[in-house]
Amino acid sequence: MPELPEVESARQVIADAALGRTIADVDDTDRYECRPHEPGEIREALLGRTLLDAHRRGKSIWCPTSDGGPDLGIHLGMSGRIVVDAHEGGDRQRGPARKEGWYRFSLTFDDGGRLRLLDKRRLGRVRLDPDVEALGPDAGDIGREEFRERVGRGTAPLKARLLDQATLAGVGNLLADQTLWQARLDPRRPAGSLSTEELDELRRQLRQAIRHAIRHGGVHTGEVIGHRGRGEHCPRCGAEMARATVGGRTTYWCPAEQG
Numbered sequence: 001m002p003e004l005p006e007v008e009s010a011r012q013v014i015a016d017a018a019l020g021r022t023i024a025d026v027d028d029t030d031r032y033e034c035r036p037h038e039p040g041e042i043r044e045a046l047l048g049r050t051l052l053d054a055h056r057r058g059k060s061i062w063c064p065t066s067d068g069g070p071d072l073g074i075h076l077g078m079s080g081r082i083v084v085d086a087h088e089g090g091d092r093q094r095g096p097a098r099k100e101g102w103y104r105f106s107l108t109f110d111d112g113g114r115l116r117l118l119d120k121r122r123l124g125r126v127r128l129d130p131d132v133e134a135l136g137p138d139a140g141d142i143g144r145e146e147f148r149e150r151v152g153r154g155t156a157p158l159k160a161r162l163l164d165q166a167t168l169a170g171v172g173n174l175l176a177d178q179t180l181w182q183a184r185l186d187p188r189r190p191a192g193s194l195s196t197e198e199l200d201e202l203r204r205q206l207r208q209a210i211r212h213a214i215r216h217g218g219v220h221t222g223e224v225i226g227h228r229g230r231g232e233h234c235p236r237c238g239a240e241m242a243r244a245t246v247g248g249r250t251t252y253w254c255p256a257e258q259g
Contacts, residue, residue, distance in 0.1 A: 002076040002091040004139055004170030005213035007059045009089030010074075010082040014054040014063065014115065017084040021109040023049055033104040033119065034126050045070050045128055046107070057138045058169025062130055073130030077123030083116045090118075092218045139170040140210045147203045152194050159187035160247030162206075171206070173249045175213070178222035179206045181234075186258045187246045228252040 002010070026043035028034045034042055049065040051072065056062075061074045074082070081090035083103075098118065105117040105126045117124055137146060150167050151158075161167055162176045171179070180187050182205040185198065194202070213219045223235055229252070232241045239256035253259075 001078045001172055002059065002080060003172035003175045003219045004058060005175075005210055006090055006092065006218050007056060007061060007076055007170070008214055009218075010076060010080075011054045011056040011061050011089070013082050013084050013087045013089035014051065014061070017087045018107075018115045019051050019053065021050060021111060021113065023047060023107050024110040025108040027106040027108075028126070030104045030122075032122060033117070033124055037127060042072075042126065042128060046072065057132050057135050058165060059172075060130060060132055060135065060169070062132060070128040071130065073125070073127045074117065075125040077119060077121065077125065079121040080117055080119040080124040083118055085113045092220060135165055135169040136167045137169065139168045139206060142168065142203070144200060144203060148196060148199045151191060151202070152199045154192045155190045157187060157246050158185060158189045158191045158194070159249070159251055161191040163247050163249065172219070174219040174222065174225055174228075175209060177228060177252055178219065178224055179209045180258065181224040181253060182209060184257045187251050187253050188244070224252075
């Protein structure tokens, strides 16, 4: 599933290759991907306009449009990629096979180029004027004091708090496991039990994990991610990895260093 670093790569593709190009046609006929809009509604709103910028908060992308038009919101869902001509970003590519039917939404520009949403599992969303204010602050941008206030409270497991998009936007299952492993914190620990020093270190490790994933092509490149499995061992100390469901998600951690 695309997490913050993968979505950032998709945003960057839009920013680099799609801005300022006049929209000549829109394919918004996939009713599920474009819900709640009716077919043709997004098309009518965007024809003749250009994308002015590409913003992101957490896993959500939105693009303001010219002449006071609506924002175009894009969410990659579980497997989405943004394709603009020869440029791509989003969920990591698994194999070369693609079917035309997996392209769920597209903008065609007046120069013949296209922006397309490739979404094999059909779990993404395209909508006008998305409500990004319902999300918490971006996990890569949040300041120290706000992080302490939002994350270090309550009795919920620490990992569940990190996964709560209203608390902090952009952290998914793999990024949470990688960050907690780097910070040597137990994912089951009550979030409100962390000291100020532990919260500050957690924020530093989260930012470091995000930067590493963006530089290296995705969250799957994190050091511990390849060791998330039964019988796998911690790449730091060699202890067998522990497994449980935390915050509704399958979770792995090192019981020797994070217990």
